[in-house]
Amino acid sequence: MTRPARIALKVSVWTVCLAPLALLAYRAWTDDLGANPISFITNTLGDWTLRILLTSLAMTPLRIVFGLSWPITLRRLLGLFAFAYVCLHFAVWSVLDFFFDWPRMWADIVKRPYITLGMLALLSLIPLAATSTTAMIRRLGARNWTRLHRLAYVAAVCAVLHYLWLAKVGVKDPYWYAAALVVLLGVRGWDWSRRVMRRRRARGETTPPRVRSQVENPLS
Amino acid sequence: MLIRRAPRFAASEITDPQLYLSRRELISGAAAALVLAPSAGTAATPAAAALQPLAATRNAAFSLNEPPTKVEAATTYNNFYEFGVNKDDPSRLGHTLRPRPWTVQVDGFVSKPKTFDIDELIRLFPLEERVYSLRCVEAWSMVIPWIGFPLASLLKRVEPTGQAKYVEFTTLLDPVQFPAQKPGFFGFSSLDWPYVEGLRVDEAMHPLTLLTVGMYGKVLPNQNGAPVRVVIPWKYGFKSAKSIVRIRLVSEQPKTAWEKAAPQEYGFYSNVNPAVSHPRWSQADERRIGEFRRRPTLPFNGYADQVASLYAGMDLKKNY
Numbered sequence: 001m002t003r004p005a006r007i008a009l010k011v012s013v014w015t016v017c018l019a020p021l022a023l024l025a026y027r028a029w030t031d032d033l034g035a036n037p038i039s040f041i042t043n044t045l046g047d048w049t050l051r052i053l054l055t056s057l058a059m060t061p062l063r064i065v066f067g068l069s070w071p072i073t074l075r076r077l078l079g080l081f082a083f084a085y086v087c088l089h090f091a092v093w094s095v096l097d098f099f100f101d102w103p104r105m106w107a108d109i110v111k112r113p114y115i116t117l118g119m120l121a122l123l124s125l126i127p128l129a130a131t132s133t134t135a136m137i138r139r140l141g142a143r144n145w146t147r148l149h150r151l152a153y154v155a156a157v158c159a160v161l162h163y164l165w166l167a168k169v170g171v172k173d174p175y176w177y178a179a180a181l182v183v184l185l186g187v188r189g190w191d192w193s194r195r196v197m198r199r200r201r202a203r204g205e206t207t208p209p210r211v212r213s214q215v216e217n218p219l220s
Numbered sequence: 221m222l223i224r225r226a227p228r229f230a231a232s233e234i235t236d237p238q239l240y241l242s243r244r245e246l247i248s249g250a251a252a253a254l255v256l257a258p259s260a261g262t263a264a265t266p267a268a269a270a271l272q273p274l275a276a277t278r279n280a281a282f283s284l285n286e287p288p289t290k291v292e293a294a295t296t297y298n299n300f301y302e303f304g305v306n307k308d309d310p311s312r313l314g315h316t317l318r319p320r321p322w323t324v325q326v327d328g329f330v331s332k333p334k335t336f337d338i339d340e341l342i343r344l345f346p347l348e349e350r351v352y353s354l355r356c357v358e359a360w361s362m363v364i365p366w367i368g369f370p371l372a373s374l375l376k377r378v379e380p381t382g383q384a385k386y387v388e389f390t391t392l393l394d395p396v397q398f399p400a401q402k403p404g405f406f407g408f409s410s411l412d413w414p415y416v417e418g419l420r421v422d423e424a425m426h427p428l429t430l431l432t433v434g435m436y437g438k439v440l441p442n443q444n445g446a447p448v449r450v451v452i453p454w455k456y457g458f459k460s461a462k463s464i465v466r467i468r469l470v471s472e473q474p475k476t477a478w479e480k481a482a483p484q485e486y487g488f489y490s491n492v493n494p495a496v497s498h499p500r501w502s503q504a505d506e507r508r509i510g511e512f513r514r515r516p517t518l519p520f521n522g523y524a525d526q527v528a529s530l531y532a533g534m535d536l537k538k539n540y
Contacts, residue, residue: 034307036360098514166500169482170301172408
């Protein structure tokens with residue numbers, strides 16, 4: 001891909017990812033956040049966290065299915081945006097909603113599974129954001145870094161369950177996110193099993209099936 | 221000497237200037253339609269008919285001393301699943317409901333079953349304005365000036381028999397007027413329609429239980445349960461069935477729509493209780509719409525003095 005194309009791509013990702021924030025700010029400015037602004041802001045930020053997180057997890061499947069390589073170059077940026085949104089989501093919850101009432105929030109985190117999972121999703125994204133720089137990839141080594149960044153799957157599963165369990169009867173959106181996640185993880189699972197089969201065949205039919213060693217990467 | 225007298229009319233009786241101004245527009249519009257008739261006849265139809273004002277006397281003894289929630293909030297932030305699951309669905313999509321003509325069938329274990337026309341029902345008893353707090357199970361609350369009369373007045377008129385132990389409210393079932401009653405993808409439906417709610421007879425006869433036909437000095441907007449709903453201020457909002465077509469006195473505890481959908485979340489009693497949390501929401505506190513900080517939730521939504529005796533000896537953790 002040419003340099004101008006790469007720049008255009010990055011600029012559009014920035015634009016799309018910042019647009020919801022700009023819209024929120026505009027609606028706040030024009031007093032258009034509805035009757036329950038805190039709940040509206042929390043939900044909007046949560047929605048966009050999930051959307052961006054799932055988009056970042058769609059980049060590898062795009063390569064697997066369509067053989068495209070350029071999406072991979074957007075993965076880090078998307079992941080960092082998802083992290084930014086989840087931080088804002090958490091900040092609004094802890095500051096605007098509960099106004100630093102930590103004992104009360106802790107009680108909810110421990111008691112309500114959907115909040116526990118939300119916190120787990122947030123926590124599992126922290127090391128990913130912290131090790132997102134090229135320098136950190138070098139320091140950790142590609143293999144360790146890849147292994148660590150599988151936490152993204154944990155985050156996505158926790159985030160989708162967080163939404164599924166918090167939504168009341170009749171709300172359909174979380175099921176769409178869950179379906180998207182199943183497809184994205186399914187593509188990886190299918191690709192992984194395909195590679196295992198190919199390797200097995202390459203070693204010859206007579207070799208007994210090898211027990212999967214720990215270094216193998218189930219989902220990359 | 222200063223003699224304080226009650227005002228001769230309630231604030232709610234003052235006609236909204238917007239309304240009488242719009243009446244002028246209507247008249248001039250009608251005149252224009254006459255001139256342009258017959259081709260422009262339909263153009264004079266007002267897009268969204270302004271809600272009619274509804275005169276009522278404020279019942280101070282049954283009114284909170286708190287400023288009401290902004291009417292814009294109370295009419296745009298609603299849970300009314302017949303229009304959709306989102307808070308803005310009822311105000312956006314509520315126009316499909318036709319609150320006239322409307323009848324309410326009152327039957328079951330009563331001596332004098334009767335089907336009331338809605339306008340007859342409204343004239344049957346003196347209308348009162350009562351400012352109640354409305355506490356939603358989702359941990360938010362509003363203060364709303366309702367207009368109506370005690371449900372007890374109506375029930376006494378039909379004379380419940382000794383077998384009547386519960387009152388069952390049924391909301392209109394009509395997917396044309398309530399689009400969200402149509403099954404969605406894969407036959408997916410949010411609730412098992414029609415919406416059914418229920419009370420014990422003593423709860424239904426309690427003077428706080430208000431059969432409601434208006435709010436904020438006007439008739440009920442569609443999104444708030446036009447033309448008639450019930451308001452039970454010491455219970456979570458979903459107990460207060462909207463757009464009621466049938467009130468039936470029964471001997472068995474009715475199976476309510478929310479109990480059917482999620483029995484572990486929504487019990488039959490659903491009294492506001494800060495000590496019993498919902499699986500998803502702590503009920504210890506609430507956000508009053510329009511306020512920033514949460515405020516503690518009161519047992520029976522602040523109506524414990526009046527209603528706690530109804531539940532003497534009951535385990536309210538079990539009977540949530």
